[in-house]
Amino acid sequence: MMSLFLIIGLIALTLFPCYLLRQINHSKKVLMQSEEARLQLEQLLAFSEAENPPAPSSMRVTIEINDPLELAKREQPLTKYLSQLAPELIVRKVYEQVASEVESGLKEKSVNASVSIEKR
Structure with a gap:
């Protein structure tokens, strides 16, 4: 009976490290796949940024009447008469x-913006 326990214990002690080694190899494989996917994603992002540059951080709205x-x-x-004298x-x-x-409308909506007139 004692020899049966020893054999079972020996088999368990042999199989357990084999199982751990298999898990380590599987984890390495998954890590390599995720690293390859990350590299491919970085390449795609770099390609799309080169194709479409990001929008400028400060944008403007132009209103032309x-x-x-x-x-x-x-x-x-x-103003009908004044427009003839000083258009x-x-x-x-x-x-x-x-x-x-426009500025008062933006202030009503609590938008922090500056409105300026530029002559071109």
Whole structure:
């Protein structure tokens, strides 16, 4: 009976390291596969970034009014006469008014933004 326990113990002590060695090899194989997948993913990301560069961190919204004098005439009838004398002044005032309305609308929505007028 004692020899049976010894044989079973010897077999268990022999099979257990074999099982552990098999698990180690399997883990190495899975690690190698995941490393290959990571490298392929990095190559794909590098390729897509080269193809499509990332968007700039600061973006701008441009608003162009097609006919600012017509807008001014529609909003205030007095500008009909002033637009003949000083059209540049009327256009500048229209853009300033639009900029202030956009800025107030953004402030209502608690958006931290700066609105400026650029002449090109």
